[in-house]
Amino acid sequence: MAEDQKRKTMKPNLTFARHIETLYVRLDTRQCKACWACVKACPQQVLGKVDLPFHKHAHVDRAEKCKGCQRCVKACPNGAITKKATIHEPATQRDRYDRHAAG
Ligand code: SF4
């Protein structure tokens, strides 16, 4: 299939903005030094490369495949990938407690 046709048939990813985050991790492309350690570390092939002559950084390619294993966070030597709070984490538990306490 020609590249143009492929692009037209791809569904837009409306869940995660600008290919910088999944449900579990967030990528700061300004901190990225394009070493590709995160791309190699991800067992789900979530992360990809923007590898142009003067514009290189990792990006989130398939956010929906992320399992939240955090291997990319540990692999990045520049702190460009950070863990996000998720619906299962303390913030939500605290919210639930607050709602319960409020009656
Ligand atoms: S958290 Fe795990 S699955 Fe998700 S992008 Fe990072 S390495 Fe891949």
Ligand code: SF4
């Ligand atoms: S490991 Fe960090 S610096 Fe290296 S490509 Fe991934 S985000 Fe960029």
